[in-house]
């Protein structure tokens with residue numbers, strides 16, 4: 001019988017209860033477990049990919065077979081964004097939804113958000129779970145939720161000023177955009193009451209240069225947290241040490257390398273999670289696609305939960321192999337944000353007629369500034385040869401949702417998975 005990475009604090013009893021429950025009632029999980037023989041342990045299960053859940057749903061529309069209870073028990077339906085494949089529908093029972101609410105409240109409490117806060121939600125409420133779960137979490141900590149959907153940035157700034165908002169919740173991309181609009185429209189005063197920017201939906205807020213850009217723009221603390229539709233909200237901020245903690249009271253956490261073995265200390269790996277309290281749509285050893293550094297350092301505040309000092313550092317599906325090197329667009333973004341005055345950017349991967357893969361980085365830079373320094377940062381820190389194309393500020397497309405800043409123009413080829 002295999003065992004999990006010893007550094008994980010596994011609540012054994014809850015794990016065995018979850019395994020027993022799904023073996024009895026969940027057709028999808030039962031077939032996975034039965035294939036492993038009698039009484040398998042969690043660590044015996046091959047890590048689960050989103051693709052397997054999507055394929056199950058395609059074979060058994062509309063909800064698939066990863067359901068522990070009869071359909072009438074489920075009250076919430078959300079779906080993944082489908083940026084890397086067809087969307088996945090995910091159902092929650094009332095009990096599971098209460099679990100989401102509790103986990104979001106736990107995160108908000110760690111972030112210092114409570115009853116005296118007025119929180120502007122600067123997004124439109126689509127089918128994605130984190131918008132709705134954010135509302136639930138705010139209710140649980142008795143903060144005031146202020147929906148800002150369907151508004152222009154100027155209208156949002158006006159509303160934030162009128163109500164004296166203490167926090168704004170949005171994607172890091174949009175936080176940068178909102179701060180930019182405030183300056184352009186001479187509405188900087190609108191952000192004066194804001195003490196916290198809670199970032200969601202993208203890993204950007206974990207990147208030190210993105211964080212400091214947001215913190216400068218708002219004169220506020222940038223709060224990161226992490227979660228995903230399939231596994232739930234698993235990461236809460238460490239205000240003292242920075243980065244994130246994995247909520248190990250509710251998630252079994254592993255960090256695995258490319259061979260799905262525990263990543264060595266100090267190495268990057270993929271976060272693999274087993275949520276223990278969401279039983280209606282359970283995922284066991286779920287491959288989140290989030291890349292983190294396996295640190296064995298305790299955080300400076302002495303919190304017990306596993307600390308990710310750099311938060312989420314990238315996505316496995318964002319990673320591109322260029323001339324044999326693993327390239328994370330987030331690392332390029334971090335370098336861009338370090339250049340003072342830099343604006344929007346676009347990364348294009350392309351092939352030269354010779355067949356060699358190349359990287360082009362278009363970046364908005366003030367006249368005459370930064371391009372050479374940026375090239376040096378890329379070369380020295382990332383070991384990348386990047387063609388930098390400075391463009392006039394304001395010309396690259398802006399988006400409020402998950403940013404679309406990476407273009408892959410290389411001919412299609414075999415990829416893993």
Ligand SMILES: [Zn+2]
Pocket residue numbers: 238239240241245299300301302303307
């Ligand atoms: Zn901590």
